[in-house]
């Protein structure tokens with residue numbers, strides 16, 4: 001959940017490290033630090049709080065001399081977010097500094113052992129054990145000390161190491177945490193995410209588990225876990241630095257909401273050729289699909305809600321039973337999965353620890369895995385049998401928006417593709433669904449354009465507590481709408497299947513309890529309308545979300561947000577957009593830190 005960067009070259013390192021950390025701040029933002037080597041000594045600057053505080057302390061890095069260094073932005077796991085617990089951590093002899101993303105699970109045993117050997121700890125972190133192990137194993141060969149240290153660590157780590165005994169060389173090693181090397185001209189870099197590298201280079205190397213690398217200004221050498229030198233492919237990043245900047249918007253979240261028409265187009269268009277879906281990434285035959293007895297969708301948070309929504313679409317079109325499971329539950333559920341189960345693993349980051357564990361659990365029982373992933377080269381993309389990239393581009397705001405809608409787009413593609421292969425669609429229905437899929441980017445743009453009044457609606461509805469209700473795909477979107485509201489505006493929000501209210505929850509409804517009713521599924525619209533009438537009868541103010549032209553709803557709800565009309569199976573991808581805007585403007589009204597909500601981080605790499 002933390003972000004790490006490193007630089008070696010002939011330019012001043014500290015300003016480059018700070019800029020890189022700023023781009024990684026979405027990964028964790030409770031403390032930050034840099035370590036830069038100069039004149040044979042390592043200078044460490046670290047603070048609790050945001051990178052801006054560190055930049056202020058070091059005058060944007062200008063006060064820190066040196067052309068090689070490492071940096072870290074933290075999401076605290078072991079030890080409070082204090083200056084002392086911030087990374088980098090230094091060895092007792094001052095020879096090594098380390099930054100770490102991940103968790104060392106056996107750190108307590110290691111800590112006891114190291115203390116018994118006379119090492120003095122400054123912090124409460126798991127990471128500090130690593131730097132003392134390096135000192136312990138170092139006898140003149142840093143790579144060998146790194147390998148010996150790594151062999152003692154259990155858990156997940158991407159480590160960046162600088163040493164006074166290697167004045168031009170950085171060392172890195174990875175296990176279950178993302179790590180990417182950037183290839184420059186006369187300078188090289190490492191980072192947790194390409195967003196920290198694209199300002200300098202588009203040529204990158206994705207490190208795999210167990211690999212170690214040495215980076216000097218003019219060379220990068222990568223070794224496998226036995227120390228053998230290996231040749232790694234160089235990949236080219238396809239997007240520009242502007243994609244990772246705010247581009248005139250107040251927040252990344254708003255920019256990413258506005259990017260959804262383009263992002264959904266990027267997910268869909270390259271896979272639809274002459275009216276036919278072709279999954280560029282792989283092909284499933286009718287026989288493969290006929291062999292599937294059930295589909296399990298697993299994910300966390302919003303990605304799980306994308307799965308909840310996708311389930312209805314897959315079941316409706318393919319008539320294959322679909323179960324949607326929270327990855328954190330599935331991994332320990334002794335799941336009923338076998339070689340006839342197809343598992344769709346959804347993750348924007350591709351690094352979510354619970355989702356990775358659920359994937360491995362299902363794989364061990366013989367299931368085929370399709371990853372629906374945004375971040376290229378991420379762990380889930382590598383572990384899956386097949387990967388369908390969502391092509392949303394970098395998502396920086398902690399609350400996902402375009403990550404979510406592109407997940408839906410890919411689930412829709414998959415559903416139509418599989419239904420056609422299984423012979424469940426008439427040619428006319430298939431053509432009509434394809435046409436509608438192709439039109440979704442335009443419809444999303446309309447859903448944005450026609451809802452210019454949302455800031456004022458948000459200010460009227462942003463009260464202490466909100467209920468979101470809906471049925472079927474509307475319910476899935478109500479869940480996502482409530483999560484968006486909670487995480488960025490800190491308003492209490494609950495989501496209920498509309499028909500479930502009367503089984504207890506309706507006791508909470510009164511004139512102080514606004515209800516947001518998602519009512520886009522036309523088959524069930526009248527049913528949800530009855531629930532609107534029920535809550536209104538108990539005094540609730542109701543904001544409804546419906547298809548343009550739904551006149552019945554206008555007479556019942558206090559306010560209505562409209563979206564363009566589409567086939568009910570695809571309504572969720574439109575319905576979620578106004579709810580994202582509603583949460584955004586509610587949070588803005590409350591003065592919240594929208595892109596970096598409290599206690600959260602973008603990529604949840606801990607259990």
Ligand code: F6R
Nearest residue numbers: 301302303347348349352399400
């Ligand atoms: C909410 C949000 C999270 C993520 C969840 C899974 O806005 O972003 O709920 O959806 O942490 O993350 P990924 O998709 O990276 O596995």
